[in-house]
Amino acid sequence: MMNLYAINHKFHYELENLTRAFFPNEKIAVVSCEVAPCELQAPYILTEYKEDMRVSVSFDGFERSLSEEKGEDDELSMATLLYRLLCEYTGVTLSWGLLTGVRPIKLFRKLRGDLGEEGAREYFARKLLVSDQKTDLACITCKNEQKILDLSSDKSFSLYISIPFCPTRCSYCSFVSQSVEKARHLIPDYVRLICQEISITGDIARNLGLKLETVYMGGGTPTTLSADDLSVILKAVTDNFDMSMCREFTVEAGRPDTITEDKLRALYDGGCDRLSVNPQTLSDEVLRNIGRRHTVQEFFDSFSLARKIGFGHINTDLIAGLPGDTPESFMRTIDGICGLSPESVTIHTLSMKRSSRLTGDNMQILREDTDSVSRMLTYGYNKLNECGLAPYYLYRQSKMLGNMENTGWSKKGFEGLYNVYIMDETHTILACGAGAVTKMRDTSSDRIERIFNFKYPYEYNARFEELMKRKDAIEEFYANL
Ligand code: SF4
Structure with a gap:
């Protein structure tokens, strides 16, 4: 079982889904609190939202930590930090990147309405780290579905x-x-x-x-x-x-x-x-x-x-x-x-x-x-x-x-x-x-x-x-x- 510590934030749902995308059969226990416990039970992911954002992982001898300053979309930023660490540990890059929802085309359509097609493509590729192949697939599916x-x-x-x-x-x-x-x-x-x-x-x-x-x-x-x-x-x-x-x-x-x-x-x-x-x-x-x-x-x-x-x-x-x-x-x-x-x-x-x-x-x-x-x-x-x-x-x-x-x-x-x-x-x-x-x-x-x-x-x-x-x-x- 893996522990996912969510310290001082409410982003745990998205972070848990992202972790599950890498480890579909791993049991994940979410521990949500304001201050990190003194003793962390490995394997774990520690996500902290304090003066800055920090994600640390400890898996089977792999210890790594990444941090970033707070900004506009902190939930997405924290998920990106976690994604980078999980890619590094597993050696796997997910072709849908950070996207864990069941309806990516619905999201693409909404983004297309807000940002135009190029803007939606860019959001998928740059922010959500979706591969070019899947971004193309989302774009063409969205057009065909619209009819x-x-x-x-x-x-x-x-x-x-x-x-x-x-x-x-x-x-x-x-x-x-x-x-x-x-x-x-x-x-x-x-x-x-x-x-x-x-x-x-x-x-x-x-x-x-x-x-x-x-x-x-x-x-x-x-x-x-x-x-x-x-x-x-x-x-x-x-x-x-x-x-x-x-x-x-x-x-x-x-x-x-x-x-x-x-x-x-x-x-x-x-x-x-x-x-x-x-x-x-x-x-x-x-x-x-x-x-x-x-x-x-x-x-x-x-x-x-x-x-x-x-x-x-x-x-x-x-x-x-x-x-x-x-x-x-x-x-x-x-x-x-x-x-x-x-x-x-x-x-x-x-x-x-x-x-x-x-x-x-x-x-x-x-x-x-x-x-x-x-x-x-x-x-x-x-x-x-x-x-x-x-x-x-x-x-x-x-x-x-x-x-x-x-x-x-x-x-x-x-x-x-x-x-x-x-x-x-x-x-x-x-x-x-x-x-x-x-x-x-x-x-x-x-x-x-x-x-x-x-x-x-x-x-x-x-x-x-x-x-x-x-x-x-x-x-x-x-x-x-
Ligand atoms: S619903 Fe489909 S997959 Fe499930 S048992 Fe029936 S035929 Fe097989």
Whole structure:
């Protein structure tokens, strides 16, 4: 465990996040006080805000200290001192520099509004120490995203449908999803009740005069359900919402081992016009490592089946940094995906699972992992660019390998609109199903209120009536605008 001493200041939240970006799995205890304790427990970071600012570190024989006079933005200055020390100790430079937030594009857009594009670029590069490559990525993503944000109006909303079942659990997954082997008995009631929730939500949207922009059915793996169940749920959507202005209807077919011709037909006939088929990798060995019980060939078969049925927008999700994957095999994955010419591709970076505690050996692992995932992403982005795809949304999560990012790429006109709206929090998302979160957005003040559905399908089924009462908050929210 590492101690982070914050002496006489309140910058500890940012400093803790920055430390975590270097040491994702290290436990960090924040000790906040006015005067430094007499005895400091190593390994530690001591940050002091007195006549000047000082940051000292003591890790495994590495003792170093940096200081600076107080100035205009002392929180940023102190983070910069800490960043320099952590770079020196680890031998790793983070390509997003001091930026630890999940929505760097939102920040870039705000800076662009305040300082102009050049000013925003300069702030990223000079103040936040973001690499040129990531500054370029933020800039182009921001421009492409803007066109999508402009489509949304004050009355706009998107609909999210949660199907929290999967055939089996992937080893890297932290999502609250139920393996269907254990939860199959819950499905009939779940399907019946989610259709009721869709109907109730449709009434609310109609009463409020809201305008449906996009529908996203995710999970989990929605295609774990039968073709009949999928048809029933899609029909509930199209029967209960005004689809006339809806720009996109996505279903995550997710795992190829759940895809059959009759399910794809049910989705296509039911109104889905954007399908996500997700191999994550085109290496059978890596698929085995992560506990996905399908082969690369099954992915190719599912993809061509979807094309045969008529889907004109297929997205594929990939993950950089999976266990056992190498830059070379990731490059083969990218080449294979580009060979299929999907309309959009999302590249995620794996959240860090390997230890990166403060020992010399682990610093070597950290450097290797960061270098490896950076090569994967650089190759992937260049190749997608060559194939005519451009980045249109980007977000980050905690503990990502190398503190990198997830990025959505698409051919022109095939951006995944819902992805942008949910990540940017552009407009209200009305959500149905277990684990779903309704987010109501007041566009005039940026205020957001949330309604949480029960996480697990058994709770959702058992306490449905109670849950539906929570929906009253939607009309109350809009009444108070
Ligand atoms: S398919 Fe997706 S949601 Fe389901 S277990 Fe795997 S990673 Fe998690």
